[in-house]
Amino acid sequence: MTQNRSLAGIPANSSAVERMATLVVWLGAALVTAVFLWIIGDILRHGMSGISWAFLSSAPQRSGRAGGILPVLVSTFWILIVALAVAVPVGTLTAVWLADFARRGGRLAMVVKACLDVLAGVPSIVFGLFGNAVFCRYLGLGYSLLAGGLTLACMVLPILIRALEAEFRAVPDDYRFAATALGMSRTRTVTAILLPAALPGLAVGLILGVGRVLAETAALLFTSGYVDRMPRSLMDSGRSLSIHIYDLSMNVPGGEANAYATAVVLVGLLTLINGAVLWLSDHVTRRFHGAI
Amino acid sequence: MIHEGSTKMDTDPVLDVRGLTVKYGDIVALRDVSLAVPRGAVTAIIGPSGCGKSSFLSVLNRLTDMIPGCEVTGSVRLDGEPIHAEAQNLIALRRRVGMIFQRPNPFPTSIRCNIDVPLRESGVRRRSERNDIIRDVLCDVGLWDEVKDRLETSAQRLSGGQQQRLCIARALALRPDVLLFDEPCSALDPISSGVVEDLIQKLRNRQTIVIVTHNLSQARRLADYVAMFWNQYGAGRLIEYGAADRIFEQPVNHVTASYVDGTVG
Numbered sequence: 107m108t109q110n111r112s113l114a115g116i117p118a119n120s121s122a123v124e125r126m127a128t129l130v131v132w133l134g135a136a137l138v139t140a141v142f143l144w145i146i147g148d149i150l151r152h153g154m155s156g157i158s159w160a161f162l163s164s165a166p167q168r169s170g171r172a173g174g175i176l177p178v179l180v181s182t183f184w185i186l187i188v189a190l191a192v193a194v195p196v197g198t199l200t201a202v203w204l205a206d207f208a209r210r211g212g213r214l215a216m217v218v219k220a221c222l223d224v225l226a227g228v229p230s231i232v233f234g235l236f237g238n239a240v241f242c243r244y245l246g247l248g249y250s251l252l253a254g255g256l257t258l259a260c261m262v263l264p265i266l267i268r269a270l271e272a273e274f275r276a277v278p279d280d281y282r283f284a285a286t287a288l289g290m291s292r293t294r295t296v297t298a299i300l301l302p303a304a305l306p307g308l309a310v311g312l313i314l315g316v317g318r319v320l321a322e323t324a325a326l327l328f329t330s331g332y333v334d335r336m337p338r339s340l341m342d343s344g345r346s347l348s349i350h351i352y353d354l355s356m357n358v359p360g361g362e363a364n365a366y367a368t369a370v371v372l373v374g375l376l377t378l379i380n381g382a383v384l385w386l387s388d389h390v391t392r393r394f395h396g397a398i
Numbered sequence: 399m400i401h402e403g404s405t406k407m408d409t410d411p412v413l414d415v416r417g418l419t420v421k422y423g424d425i426v427a428l429r430d431v432s433l434a435v436p437r438g439a440v441t442a443i444i445g446p447s448g449c450g451k452s453s454f455l456s457v458l459n460r461l462t463d464m465i466p467g468c469e470v471t472g473s474v475r476l477d478g479e480p481i482h483a484e485a486q487n488l489i490a491l492r493r494r495v496g497m498i499f500q501r502p503n504p505f506p507t508s509i510r511c512n513i514d515v516p517l518r519e520s521g522v523r524r525r526s527e528r529n530d531i532i533r534d535v536l537c538d539v540g541l542w543d544e545v546k547d548r549l550e551t552s553a554q555r556l557s558g559g560q561q562q563r564l565c566i567a568r569a570l571a572l573r574p575d576v577l578l579f580d581e582p583c584s585a586l587d588p589i590s591s592g593v594v595e596d597l598i599q600k601l602r603n604r605q606t607i608v609i610v611t612h613n614l615s616q617a618r619r620l621a622d623y624v625a626m627f628w629n630q631y632g633a634g635r636l637i638e639y640g641a642a643d644r645i646f647e648q649p650v651n652h653v654t655a656s657y658v659d660g661t662v663g
């Protein structure tokens with residue numbers, strides 16, 4: 107122990123340790139960024155050349171080797187709409203209930219939470235089997251966009267609810283007490299104060315949900331099917347972007363080019379939606395919080 | 399317990415508390431407290447930490463209902479009506495009995511919305527009417543000139559003292575009969591604290607005020623009546639209650655005497 111020690115017992119060469127630590131942290135961040143850029147770069151390099159207006163606006167030909175992805179885009183859109191239209195309201199209400207209405211530490215809330223935690227870890231293929239049994243067969247929806255969307259709603263609900271609930275709990279109790287002492291009803295407190303205050307978290311939960319819906323293949327194979335024709339209603343079977351990519355790269359020899367182009371569209375769509383959600387949430391949040 | 403024989407205290411109390419006991423599970427925060435809050439006066443509640451002062455206040459607007467495991471027994475009458483009656487409308491009660499907390503707690507919205515949202519909720523439908531009330535109450539708390547040009551900006555940008563005055567304005571907007579203050583100055587710097595205290599002085603003739611304070615000189619300056627709480631046998635008790643002068647000059651209870659002397663507590 108010949109080292110020079112400072113008063114606080116920190117080695118005198120702590121600046122070297124500090125620098126090492128900084129370096130490691132930076133390396134980690136750089137690594138993550140590099141992997142991300144690599145993947146995106148790879149997709150763009152292989153897929154960008156396939157992107158054109160014609161590709162986005164025409165139907166696939168020869169099992170997708172040629173032609174475009176319009177019906178696939180439309181099907182994806184409907185699946186996403188159905189999933190979010192169900193998951194967002196149900197998720198928000200459940201989260202509000204868990205965070206604000208359920209008796210703290212109450213039996214029912216505990217059971218609900220335990221179920222959600224288990225469900226969040228269930229592989230998507232199991233949700234696919236469940237959706238197939240319940241929505242396609244039992245409820246008679248068959249292979250349809252509706253069945254697919256509902257299945258995905260079930261799949262994202264647990265994640266969405268726990269994310270939202272955490273956000274609601276993070277809203278200081280001071281606001282709840284203040285609102286109650288001002289004679290505001292519980293419902294009004296939630297809609298006028300707590301929901302807006304938790305909005306940034308809602309946006310993040312929504313983005314997570316959209317990401318999972320757009321990425322899903324396994325659960326959709328069993329529920330919305332993989333017909334690549336233009337759907338005429340929610341009761342038609344339809345193929346999502348992710349299934350299209352899967353099919354082109356695994357089952358269709360010579361489909362790789364269009365698989366990559368579709369991947370570019372998928373990544374672009376995700377970026378676009380995330381951007382829109384963040385912008386919207388930021389906009390509304392600013393209005394709620396008042397100008398700075 | 400010693401009661402003052404003052405006529406004002408006994409004839410027409412706004413709030414009449416009898417045999418109040420408050421428990422949080424096994425913890426007895428208050429035991430058998432009886433106290434009549436005189437109309438139009440300032441009643442200060444003093445006593446050491448943990449003797450149930452805040453619990454007492456939260457019983458008066460039934461904020462205790464929000465705390466799981468909190469059990470309230472005894473009777474509290476507001477203008478003669480029992481507030482724990484089955485038919486009591488909690489929302490109406492809380493509009494009549496306003497509360498200001500120790501830590502300023504404006505909503506994370508604009509200054510205007512802080513007052514506007516509860517006001518609209520209380521049934522003032524016309525926007526112009528609400529705007530008038532907002533201006534009036536902000537004038538009342540001396541905040542109007544400071545914020546009139548930035549009503550749409552975030553309330554959380556205000557200083558602590560301004561935030562507390564906004565919270566008072568927000569409570570005043572509902573035209574309460576009684577205002578409960580739970581150590582309203584203790585989270586503020588001395589200057590803001592002085593401003594808020596002056597404001598309470600200004601309100602004293604319009605409103606019945608019950609204020610919890612740790613600051614004995616503040617209690618001397620503000621209070622008409624003083625209630626002294628103390629921990630006895632593991633529960634908060636009211637040990638002396640009477641006109642402020644009497645409590646400070648000739649306390650009967652020796653604990654009160656040492657407390658107001660600053661020798662205990």
Ligand SMILES: Nc1ncnc2c1ncn2[C@@H]1O[C@H](COP(=O)(O)OP(=O)(O)OP(=O)(O)O)[C@@H](O)[C@H]1O
Nearest residue numbers: 422425426427446447448449450451452453454465
């Ligand atoms: N929500 C609660 N759950 C359990 N116990 C509580 C709760 N609130 C208060 N208590 C207990 O009740 C007793 C009285 O608390 P209270 O806050 O009313 O005291 P106080 O006189 O306001 O104290 P202070 O001067 O520190 O604010 C304390 O022993 C406290 O620990």
Ligand SMILES: [Mg+2]
Nearest residue numbers: 451452453580
């Ligand atoms: Mg207190």
